[in-house]
Amino acid sequence: MRSEKILEMLNEQLNRELFSAYFYTAMEAYFASQNLDGFANFFMVQTKEELDHARLIFDYINKIGGRVILKELKQPKIDYSSPTEVFELALSHERFITSSIHEIAKAALEEKDLTTHNFLQWFINEQAEEEETMDKILRKLKFIKEDPSGLLFLDKELSTRVYTPPSILQEN
Ligand SMILES: [Fe+2]
Numbered sequence: 001m002r003s004e005k006i007l008e009m010l011n012e013q014l015n016r017e018l019f020s021a022y023f024y025t026a027m028e029a030y031f032a033s034q035n036l037d038g039f040a041n042f043f044m045v046q047t048k049e050e051l052d053h054a055r056l057i058f059d060y061i062n063k064i065g066g067r068v069i070l071k072e073l074k075q076p077k078i079d080y081s082s083p084t085e086v087f088e089l090a091l092s093h094e095r096f097i098t099s100s101i102h103e104i105a106k107a108a109l110e111e112k113d114l115t116t117h118n119f120l121q122w123f124i125n126e127q128a129e130e131e132e133t134m135d136k137i138l139r140k141l142k143f144i145k146e147d148p149s150g151l152l153f154l155d156k157e158l159s160t161r162v163y164t165p166p167s168i169l170q171e172n
């Protein structure tokens, strides 16, 4: 059974995923302006993934007969003091998104909406990966203490990240 409460929460989550894409696009722009193209590539791929998350929720709302309501996107932060600050913000944003998805999953259980609860399992797993990815890079940045040669090495590593659409999206 779907409820208005769950639909409202899903619409809010759709907005949060779209904002995530916006948030990471601002980070891509920052790194591009610093000539750290590998870091910029990392956030370009991240943005595409966030748009996939938004698409999955968009499609799901429609599938269950709900109405997608697009809300306002606030301006993301555009200036950062260092790459470390960027990844600190990215990690705390992902933690916020994880708790937001957990809240919907809990509400879905309370409302006995097992279909939505099941739909959210993919997102719960995805969030664990997203947090791990951001945390790993943040730890590396702290380890190299933003030493220029270390930064360039990490930039090269991040330039290899490629976008692959999630299999769940290909199935639809
Ligand atoms: Fe996401």
Ligand SMILES: [Fe+2]
Binding pocket: 020, 050, 094, 097, 130
């Ligand atoms: Fe994310």
